[in-house]
Amino acid sequence: MKKAVVLRFPGTNCEFDTDYALEKLGFDVTIVWHKESKLPECDLVVVPGGFSYGDYLRSGSIARFAPIMNAVSEFAKNGGYVLGICNGFQILTEAGLLPGALKRNDSLHFISKFQHIKVVNNDNKFLQNCKVDEVLNIPVAHADGNYFIDEEGLKELKENNQILVKYCDEDGNPMVLNGSVEQIAGVCNKEKNVFGLMPHPERAIELALGSDDGIKMLEGFKA
Amino acid sequence: MKAIVNVFLKDGVLDPQGKAAHHALKSLGFKNVNSVRIGKQIVLDLDATNKDEALKEVEEMSETLLANTVIEDYTIEIVE
Numbered sequence: 241m242k243k244a245v246v247l248r249f250p251g252t253n254c255e256f257d258t259d260y261a262l263e264k265l266g267f268d269v270t271i272v273w274h275k276e277s278k279l280p281e282c283d284l285v286v287v288p289g290g291f292s293y294g295d296y297l298r299s300g301s302i303a304r305f306a307p308i309m310n311a312v313s314e315f316a317k318n319g320g321y322v323l324g325i326c327n328g329f330q331i332l333t334e335a336g337l338l339p340g341a342l343k344r345n346d347s348l349h350f351i352s353k354f355q356h357i358k359v360v361n362n363d364n365k366f367l368q369n370c371k372v373d374e375v376l377n378i379p380v381a382h383a384d385g386n387y388f389i390d391e392e393g394l395k396e397l398k399e400n401n402q403i404l405v406k407y408c409d410e411d412g413n414p415m416v417l418n419g420s421v422e423q424i425a426g427v428c429n430k431e432k433n434v435f436g437l438m439p440h441p442e443r444a445i446e447l448a449l450g451s452d453d454g455i456k457m458l459e460g461f462k463a
Numbered sequence: 464m465k466a467i468v469n470v471f472l473k474d475g476v477l478d479p480q481g482k483a484a485h486h487a488l489k490s491l492g493f494k495n496v497n498s499v500r501i502g503k504q505i506v507l508d509l510d511a512t513n514k515d516e517a518l519k520e521v522e523e524m525s526e527t528l529l530a531n532t533v534i535e536d537y538t539i540e541i542v543e
Contacts, residue, residue: 343472
């Protein structure tokens with residue numbers, strides 16, 4: 241059985257949804273408190289959504305210095321798979337494990353709704369079960385999801401197939417949701433073992449809740 | 464000794480809050496505003512006596528935590 245660790249900071253609020261989704265997909269899940277300095281042996285670390293440290297200073301800026309994050313950086317440097325969802329994505333960019341940064345939405349509103357996203361690259365563990373250009377319906381819930389990267393960084397993302405998903409309408413046409421550079425909703429690192437996205441795949445695992453498109457995303461880590 | 468750190472989004476990085484405030488000012492009839500940038504000011508009360516050393520330390524604080532240099536610039540003023 242694949243083992244997954246879900247981190248928990250003060251202010252995290254998606255750890256149980258993430259735990260539920262991963263267990264449903266057949267993972268053995270352990271929730272780990274941010275003050276721990278060691279990770280249990282595992283195949284995947286998920287940094288879940290929420291409002292770690294109240295989003296004070298900048299979203300994710302304080303959580304990245306939590307003791308457990310040293311272990312996560314070490315795990316990632318050794319090729320371990322790390323997935324950051326929403327606040328987890330913000331934490332991973334603040335930690336320098338993913339390129340770019342997340343700013344306040346251009347509308348200044350908190351956006352909470354189902355959102356279509358289009359798969360841009362699938363030559364990675366996370367999206368290997370999805371097709372390129374496939375449109376997925378996944379909830380978003382964020383105030384700071386406006387992805388920024390400079391031109392040089394964007395060029396690198398494209399050259400290395402690091403763009404994972406982009407916001408789109410239901411037909412897959414580009415859609416401006418929050419002001420993100422080129423509507424980027426998620427990216428990975430150059431080595432393709434650290435992933436981050438603003439949408440919440442763990443909230444889309446049962447049709448009764450509106451969509452189960454999140455399953456094929458998260459299941460990538462099972463293979 | 465006090466240090467005042469001002470953090471702003473870099474030039475070229477769109478500031479949505481500044482843009483909204485600018486729009487509001489224009490609606491209120493203030494026509495002479497070319498642009499608005501909103502940042503934050505962080506005031507540190509330091510246990511330090513040497514100004515140069517204090518500046519160096521606050522620079523390190525700014526690079527590490529207070530600013531995200533991917534999107535933000537900062538200035539430091541040391542006040543004795």
